[in-house]
Amino acid sequence: MSTNTNKSGPTLIKLALALLVPIIVIVALVKSFSSPEADPALLTQEAIENRIAPVAQYNIGAPRIVAKQDEATGPLTGEQVYKKLCMSCHDAGLAGAPKKGDDATWAPRIAQGEETVYKHAILGLNGMPAKGGDASLSDLEVKRAVVYMVNASGGQFAEPAEE
Numbered sequence: 001m002s003t004n005t006n007k008s009g010p011t012l013i014k015l016a017l018a019l020l021v022p023i024i025v026i027v028a029l030v031k032s033f034s035s036p037e038a039d040p041a042l043l044t045q046e047a048i049e050n051r052i053a054p055v056a057q058y059n060i061g062a063p064r065i066v067a068k069q070d071e072a073t074g075p076l077t078g079e080q081v082y083k084k085l086c087m088s089c090h091d092a093g094l095a096g097a098p099k100k101g102d103d104a105t106w107a108p109r110i111a112q113g114e115e116t117v118y119k120h121a122i123l124g125l126n127g128m129p130a131k132g133g134d135a136s137l138s139d140l141e142v143k144r145a146v147v148y149m150v151n152a153s154g155g156q157f158a159e160p161a162e163e
Contacts, residue, residue, distance in 0.1 A: 078148030
């Protein structure tokens with residue numbers, strides 16, 4: 001007497017359950033996290049920009065992109081330009097930038113004369129982009145920033161006259 005037991009039926013049921021249960025769970029999770037009543041206002045360009053703004057405005061030392069300043073306020077002082085832009089490189093000496101207050105590093109630059117130092121700051125030199133990367137600055141503002149840094153570093157450049 002031979003017993004021919006058919007085990008394929010229970011095995012197929014177990015296999016089907018093993019495949020279907022995870023699929024059903026995934027579908028249930030997707031439905032629970034997505035709703036047809038999603039607020040369309042959250043998907044506007046402005047809402048998205050506001051959500052990512054804190055990350056997008058993080059400054060890692062690179063020159064910031066700044067909006068053009070109001071003409072009514074007048075040109076910035078050298079200290080304002082320095083604090084707004086220059087200090088990110090000139091406080092730490094990034095990319096070979098001479099540190100503000102380091103007389104020995106600034107001395108050879110100062111010896112080249114005001115016009116040469118102004119030209120390098122306005123047009124850029126080595127790792128420094130033109131106008132420190134802020135094209136909205138006027139030449140006068142850049143010159144003022146140069147005077148601020150040079151005079152804090154052993155130089156005696158005269159404050160440039162308004163153009």
